[in-house]
Amino acid sequence: MSKSGTKKRLGSDYGSEEAKKKIKAPSEVLAHVKQLAKIALSEPEIERTLLELELEHDCREVIDKDADAVMDEVESAIYQSAVSILKGEGFSFAVPSRSKGNQLYVPELDRIVLKNSTSQRHFSNSATCRKAVITARVLGLIHELCIKRIHVTKRDLFYTDVKLFEDQTNSDGTLDDVACMLGCTRSSLHVVASEKGVVVGRLRFKEDGDQIDCQRMGIGGKAIPPNVDKVVDIESDAHFILLVEKDAAFMRLAEDRFYNTYPCIILTAKGQPDVATRLFLRNLKLTLKIPVLALVDSDPYGLKILSVYMKGSMNMSYDSSNLTTPDVKWLGVRPSDLDRFNIPQQCRLPMTEEDIKTGKKLMEEDFIKANPEWVKELEIMVTTKVKAEIQALSSFGFQYLSQVYLPLKLQEGDWI
Template sequence: MQDVLTRIENIILGIVTSLSKDEAPVLALPNRSSWANVSLRCCSVLHVAFIYIHSQILKILLVIYRLVQSNSYATKRDIYYNNTQLFGSQKTVDGIVDDISCMLKVPRRSLHVFATSKGLISGDLCYIEEDGTRIDCHSSSAAVAVSSNIDGIRNIVSCAKFVLIVEKDATFQRLLDDDFCTKLSPCIIITGKGVPDVNSRLMVRKLWDTLHIPIFALVDADPHGIEIMCIYKYGSVAMSFEAHSLTVPSVMWLGLLPSDLQRLRVPADALIPLTSTDENKLTSLLKRPYLTSQPDWQKEMELMQQTKVKAEIQSLAAIAPDYLTSIYLPNKLRYGGWV
């Protein structure tokens, strides 16, 4: 805690010093927009950009200082509504908080600023929240919202054999409806409802660190789904400075694989042609430095380039309505159909 306060105090001291010399104060912020600026060995940002100090940054630094000093917490939404006129949009606050976290070289949770979770979790899992609330995720009819304070979770109890990351909420709800977590074997399913928020990523990492069980990803066979899976496994460029605590290097691609589309003879009318945006995204993904260590993933993505088609997980319903939960996933998990 004191370390964060000292770092903020040093920034303010630098601003005051600049002003005393009639100089415009500037901050050195790491560039969080390019993979070229990320070292995969240590997941650290290499290049910096210099920006002029403005009132929005100073205001948020002040809020963070007070939160840390008083050992209290706030959400990014709280900060925005504290002065909507100054910030203009929630997106502005979100970006500045992440910039400050990166600049101070501390995880965002060390700033005592949380984001409201959007993820859901269900399955063979119980734990205690920081405030003492006992959370039971066993219900087959309703999921539990991912906690906003993953660090505060304790007493995790589970007999799960694996964790399944599900890209889409619709697929997640289908697994819930089919009571997937108990029919096959005890497991945990979690979704970030598309591109995952930090709390969903932290939760997957927490489960991996605590339970030491396999982590699988179930995503659409399209460039967007692949990128979401890569965020869980390797991190996002914008949050690369925090990758060591947000990523799970052991994540395995369970499906939907491009090779599955041919192997299972998914009907042609359930396949979707790649758009030019898809093709550009695929080319960009294949150039990511981390994919050199994943030849099987590269082969699947190159197959997608060759066939020029993509498919949603729901396309399996064209084979049979319950094919996903009754045949596809059980066979994949029993016989090792992942890469």
């Protein structure tokens, strides 16, 4: 939604004190947001699945499984390996491929899914021997966790066998392989990431029996728990969820109590989103049925981060049905905003060759092509070869983000 006439009229003095005078009362600022919420509520919720689609390729998805079901899957995988050894065929695991070539964007679902292609991880092959051993070790550790009904962090898992894993990327990657192998979500494996995401604003819920009020958490906000399944009884009078890329912008909005003037929930994963934050956002959206508006840097990586929330990530495309929130709206900071808001030239950064390459690659993605407005913004970015961070808005004053930029964007209904 955009109001081109309004943009032309206001664009010349967005960076001045006159801009503040253009901001209406909070109820009027939020008029377009409320309309967006009404549209979302009026549309029937149809959760389509891969099984309903007649796709050219077979695809693989996972589901939540309890500890007993995961143990059964682990024991089945080990049993099959044992049978293979007894047959004289050697010890190996059939591991789903998570490479980009094995991924598919499905427009009907508006997310990335994983095609059903596997490769053998043989112990007898020097190229895959070590990976086969790591896979067996991780399966054993997961089985132990399920028996004991306890959770550990990915870092804990790594330290159980540092000599074997050598680097945490090896144990982390194998965790995703194993989840895909067993047909379960990664959270079903009882291995979680350390707390990363935070939330603040008009939100109340119970976490493992404790009542949490996110308006009373100070400027640091409430850490999003790694065990999102323990979050229940979600309540809110917010009109929208503001998804923020960076911690610095989150802190500014929290300290200014932006959510009091414009009732909202503010959430960040402090950069690249972790599983818990993605699960939490999806849970909020499904429960509260309010719009999600995103505030990210005006660079290719800001858009990549946004796309992970919306369409899924390469590493975890097998679990995209549980981790994605497809209908997030891109509020800002957009390439077209740099001129509209008169961002000073010294606050605009030249894009590197790697930035430009990443931007052009994004323009080739099917999910980008499906949104012409996104294509236009990326074309501006790649053509001008200029990027900017959210903090560039601070050139007009530390509170410009909360007092001018966001209110004007919301007032115009300027999101795509």
